[in-house]
Amino acid sequence: EAQVTQNPRYLITVTGKKLTVTCSQNMNHEYMSWYRQDPGLGLRQIYYSMNVEVTDKGDVPEGYKVSRKEKRNFPLILESPSPNQTSLYFCASSLGGNSPLHFGNGTRLTVT
């Protein structure tokens, strides 16, 4: 089944403790992206990647890092999480250009 898989689904952590949210897609998509979803603010792009070793900032990149060493994986790294990063995170992938994004089921992160 074609899908985008994120792990974990739920994560509670403390301020400053580094964490990684993994994302993997099995559709051989070149384009991958991370979004966060917050009430009243909608979906906002954090980082995106157009291909292996090619990444760029989205609208809200501060406090996040990404890497794209393999085509299928696009982990999101929070080196020093803060409470304002408490949010619902979505990874997505697509063929690129004018093609639809396919989303994972989300990771709900709480930073205390």
Next chain:
Amino acid sequence: GESVGLHLPTLSVQEGDNSIINCAYSNSASDYFIWYKQESGKGPQFIIDIRSNMDKRQGQRVTVLLNKTVKHLSLQIAATQPGDSAVYFCAENKSAGGTSYGKLTFGQGTILTVHP
């Protein structure tokens, strides 16, 4: 800045009725539009898309209409079912220019509730 917005934040319909969800966009350079459905606890799910060289596109029970003159997008759902209850987002993409490649701008969403 450029944005995608929705006229109605909530919509309640009876099972079997047709639903229309509206979206206004402000970037006249946008050339690709998508509708997504998001159910509780899940990620946004692709419903249908349309390119700016079209004004109508039909899928299974859904139709998207694009009016570029007034920068308006709508999603019509025929014979709405309880399983259609969800949040619906429109999104736009301006593909011209490398930095906007695949970068969708999302609206806030409309909550559709279908009563049996």
